[in-house]
Amino acid sequence: xxxxxxxxxxxxxxxxxxxxxxxxxxxxxxxxxxxxxxxxxxxxxxxxxxxxxxxxxxxxxxxxxxxxxxxxxxxxxxxxxxxxxxxxxxxxxxxxxxxxxxxxxxxxxxxxxx
Numbered sequence: 108x109x110x111x112x113x114x115x116x117x118x119x120x121x122x123x124x125x126x127x128x129x130x131x132x133x134x135x136x137x138x139x140x141x142x143x144x145x146x147x148x149x150x151x152x153x154x155x156x157x158x159x160x161x162x163x164x165x166x167x168x169x170x171x172x173x174x175x176x177x178x179x180x181x182x183x184x185x186x187x188x189x190x191x192x193x194x195x196x197x198x199x200x201x202x203x204x205x206x207x208x209x210x211x212x213x214x215x216x217x218x219x220x221x
Contacts, residue, residue, distance in 0.1 A: 120150050120153045121153075123146055123149060123150050123153075124147075124150060124153055124154060124156065126146060127143050127146035127147045127150075127156070127159070128143075128159070130142050130143040130146065131143035131147075131159065131162075131163055134163070134166065135170075136170055137167050137170045137171050137174065140163045140164070140166045140167035140170060141163070141164075141167050143159075143163045144160045144163035144164045144167065147159045147160035147163060148160050
């Protein structure tokens with residue numbers, strides 16, 4: 108009976124290990140790396156799960172840094188566009204008010220009976 112339970116336990120551990128490895132292999136974002144790390148942590152005594160958990164956590168941290176950097180760059184670009192738009196509006200208002208106003212054209216017609 109103990110041998111049978113050990114076999115079931117080994118199969119379950121291997122199943123979780125394979126699932127964690129698959130998630131880690133295709134991971135591209137923070138959530139996927141954290142999911143893989145959590146799976147490896149649940150079987151930390153099995154094979155090299157501790158090492159792979161640490162690896163996934165490092166990848167998740169790196170992905171978070173990259174995402175934060177992209178957010179900062181996007182925020183900076185939005186701010187630059189807003190500044191340019193404000194400058195364009197202000198300069199247009201300034202230069203429009205400084206332009207000399209044109210007098211409307213007046214035409215006089217006279218009909219003579221010669």
